[in-house]
Amino acid sequence: MNGESRLVPFGFGVSPAARDVAELHERLLPRSPVVRLGRHFAEEFYYGILTRRGYIFGAVSYRAATAVGFIACTLDARGFMPAAARRYPLQLARVLSKSLLFAPGRLGVVREVWRIMTERRRVAAVERCGEVLSYGVSAEHRRAASGHSIAEELTRYAFSVFEAHGVREVHAIVDTDNAASRRFLERLGWRLTRTQVPGWATPSIEYVWRPGEQLSDGHDFQQPTG
Numbered sequence: 454m455n456g457e458s459r460l461v462p463f464g465f466g467v468s469p470a471a472r473d474v475a476e477l478h479e480r481l482l483p484r485s486p487v488v489r490l491g492r493h494f495a496e497e498f499y500y501g502i503l504t505r506r507g508y509i510f511g512a513v514s515y516r517a518a519t520a521v522g523f524i525a526c527t528l529d530a531r532g533f534m535p536a537a538a539r540r541y542p543l544q545l546a547r548v549l550s551k552s553l554l555f556a557p558g559r560l561g562v563v564r565e566v567w568r569i570m571t572e573r574r575r576v577a578a579v580e581r582c583g584e585v586l587s588y589g590v591s592a593e594h595r596r597a598a599s600g601h602s603i604a605e606e607l608t609r610y611a612f613s614v615f616e617a618h619g620v621r622e623v624h625a626i627v628d629t630d631n632a633a634s635r636r637f638l639e640r641l642g643w644r645l646t647r648t649q650v651p652g653w654a655t656p657s658i659e660y661v662w663r664p665g666e667q668l669s670d671g672h673d674f675q676q677p678t679g
């Protein structure tokens with residue numbers, strides 16, 4: 454905590470305020486498949502069931518009562534979504550039906566997610582391979598505006614969880630044209646591992662970090678206590 458922001462972890466039985474994190478995700482990452490599948494999918498399934506059941510974990514950063522940043526991760530990059538689909542087929546069918554009823558064109562997004570998952574199984578060869586799935590901070594709370602990197606605080610929190618669970622490597626897929634995110638990851642010491650990631654509608658690249666490799670010193674990181 455930096456005196457103004459408060460980090461609230463979720464996952465492993467604890468749900469986030471699903472509306473808060475889904476709203477942030479939608480506003481900050483409108484091209485994300487999770488967003489394009491619609492609010493029912495994001496709130497009820499992705500940030501609902503999947504966080505309660507431990508498929509996804511992360512944290513939300515609050516300033517007063519306002520959610521200003523989030524990070525969402527998985528300990529199982531290869532199989533978290535297929536495993537969840539097998540375990541909760543009826544719940545998934547229900548949210549997808551609602552989603553497609555409102556916008557039948559979302560069938561293309563379902564196909565995209567399927568391609569992404571198939572590709573992930575093929576390339577994430579290492580067992581216990583984690584992934585940072587999404588993260589973002591509202592523009593007015595980014596380091597350039599506030600002097601404090603909430604993104605870095607969230608990322609370091611996620612890494613403490615990856616390390617505690619013995620994850621051997623962590624991946625992050627980023628839109629190729631996302632210069633701020635690329636700069637952010639590279640500054641922390643992530644390494645570019647692929648310059649093209651098949652399956653994604655938007656051209657994407659992939660970074661990797663292995664626990665044991667020291668993350669670079671940040672600008673102003675303080676250990677989260679919240």
Ligand SMILES: CC(C)(COP(=O)(O)OP(=O)(O)OC[C@H]1O[C@@H](n2cnc3c(N)ncnc32)[C@H](O)[C@@H]1OP(=O)(O)O)[C@@H](O)C(=O)NCCC(=O)NCCS
Binds near residue numbers: 482586588595632640
């Ligand atoms: C990525 C993000 C979380 C970074 O938050 P932040 O508070 O700006 O983080 P930091 O300042 O610690 O690091 C960002 C770095 O990118 C740089 N940067 C910011 N905007 C940039 C831009 N448009 N082009 C190039 N570099 C940029 C910053 O100067 C900083 O680099 P520096 O440390 O050398 O000064 C934020 O930009 C964001 O929420 N973006 C929208 C959501 C998103 O793209 N998420 C990632 C994909 S899942």
